[in-house]
Amino acid sequence: MAHEYIPEISVDRNGKEHEVQGWQGDFYGGKLGFWLFMLTEVMMFGGMFLALSYYNVLHAEDFIIASSHLNRLLGGINTVILLISALTMGLGLLKMRAGDIKGSKLMIYATILLALIFLMIKGVEWREEYEHGIFLLHDKLLVTSSLPFGQKLFYGLYFTMTGLHGVHIMIGIGLMLWLIKRINAGKVTPDHYILYWNITLYWDIVHLIWVFVFPYYYMMGAGHGH
């Protein structure tokens, strides 16, 4: 069923009918609203980066040592995966706008697949760290362990931020599945695609956050032994 806009009619005290201004066709308003939401995301992760930077100043040497123990290969693979997924999502939107709905859906499925691979690799990485005794409320991160305090802070923030980023990836997968449902229902079309546009923006901000998370955590300690 194609998306159809049915105007709302209000009647004034004289019985005269007026069409209520609808928001369905307000593409720019929808985009602006989503950008405001994304700025709240930037504030949330920005606050975490601020805390990270503060602790980094107080425990510079510990942060470099802890960073050098992270698996840069897996982190790097995930960086490339997210990068390609941003491309597939963007190409999908282009295909939708050009009228290629089937190709557009294929691109969304490709993005979901890449997102799942990202999560699997992140899982492997966390498991590896767990086996080395590094995990929240576990072994080396306990108050009683002899690991230098700065390193405990680094790993605590690492799990918190990459975990929160992972949650955003999961939300993104959910949004993409919902988007496919809306496309199948004819609610997202080549002429009415603000939902697709905004979900693509969401995926870009998830990618953008990783662009800073990766070098801050994984690359800071590169060239320091490990």
Place this chain on the structure above:
Amino acid sequence: MDTNNSSARLTQKEYEKQRLDYYKVIIGLLLLTALTFVQPHLFAEGSTFLAQMFIALAKAWLIVIYYMHLKGDKLIGYMVLFSLFLVAVFFIIIIGIDAPSFQYGAESYITAPASAH
């Protein structure tokens, strides 16, 4: 890559052009990602953190301008720039002035574990 009139349906020619732009941007992002990996062994070895953040900013610029379609979008562009300016001010004040002069090392839980107090 995009204009303010982004709600319009794309012609085949526009689609081809924008797709090509996407490919150009991904090549740029991949090159910068490669630079991220080689930087600690290639240049600015003593300032890895600053070099990494500089590369990340270049990547972020490409993503925001092209993938997030801010090129040519003045209203949202200025809104984002203003927000980033505020973030930068807070960062500079807190990280540049407050953190290096931290005065509560003896009693703070962020400089030593709780058990040490």
